[in-house]
């Protein structure tokens with residue numbers, strides 16, 4: 001295994017995908033993390049051909065399931081364990097024989113995704129460890145010829161289709177197993193071999209399983225777009241799958257941006273991907289689970305900013321889903337059952353200020369998603385647009401309101417939250433709802449002068 005001279009932070013930095021603190025901040029509806037330099041640059045480059053047509057369903061969908069599954073699921077200590085615990089290739093390879101998932105585990109994932117209100121699924125076909133779930137002619141390090149003894153990509157594809165969900169493949173360009181995976185940066189012969197291998201495998205996953213909806217590249221270390229021949233890569237992808245949408249992690253902007261572990265509204269199409277605890281792959285002892293409320297608030301924040309939310313599960317080696325993930329997604333699903341019309345097809349929403357609610361919008365309808373229930377009255381500050389009517393979305397119960405110059409006061413609400421973990425109000429306006437906090441501030445200054 002050649003030595004990898006780059007830290008995890010550098011890999012992520014190179015992607016423009018900072019993690020951590022920003023995620024916590026972004027769940028507050030009044031903070032607005034800024035797009036990275038890379039994201040801004042991408043906004044100036046035209047997307048691949050027929051972008052508008054191909055992106056239609058994806059923009060409507062808003063909520064997807066990410067699945068990180070691989071040999072690291074056998075090890076159970078995070079998907080980066082091979083690197084972060086310095087496991088030699090020959091030792092790590094032994095996991096491939098121990099990986100014996102039960103048949104069709106993906107059916108449970110797809111059922112859960114459907115129940116949660118998710119519209120698409122993206123599974124790791126090969127992560128950085130180099131092990132492939134698909135039937136590759138280019139390596140024996142793949143599910144059909146190792147422990148599983150069958151094609152796990154096929155099971156995934158069939159499971160998603162059975163639930164009527166769209167599906168995509170995550171594919172890591174970086175490869176810790178391939179002998180040229182690091183050398184390719186220094187040696188042309190090695191680069192040629194490795195790039196042929198990578199392009200060849202992408203061709204395989206886009207040829208073997210019928211229609212694929214999403215191509216989700218990851219980590220482009222150690223080459224640049226020229227080295228990866230990324231233009232040619234995207235051309236091949238679109239030729240094999242003319243309706244597919246492509247992400248931005250092969251060093252080209254693609255169809256959409258992929259802020260990671262944080263929610264950043266980019267000007268172009270974007271999808272925030274996030275873990276439910278702190279790991280993508282199964283990590284036995286990671287107990288840092290998000291609450292269902294946090295997940296719903298994140299989904300609302302994405303939908304408000306015109307983006308999608310790709311939320312991860314890390315199944316165990318046998319394919320079963322960690323119980324906490326199932327519990328969280330069941331709760332989210334129960335909420336979506338009553339409130340999803342405020343999420344699917346949501347358009348960018350200008351209204352954002354509240355210390356107890358997030359917002360989404362469809363046409364002239366503003367949805368106020370209250371996560372800290374205020375009691376009998378709730379306020380939308382600075383709303384300039386005339387409100388026609390208001391109701392509780394889940395029950396359809398009308399809500400009384402007074403529209404004043406600088407605020408809308410919703411009155412006669414129950415003392416405790418009628419819905420959990422978030423209660424949604426649908427507020428129909430005369431035109432696109434616009435909030436003007438500047439007027440609120442100016443008025444205060446005038447009064448204080």
Ligand code: GLC
Pocket residue numbers: 068079080218219260273280
């Ligand atoms: C990062 C990590 C990886 C994870 C991915 C998901 O690039 O390296 O483990 O698969 O993000 O976005």
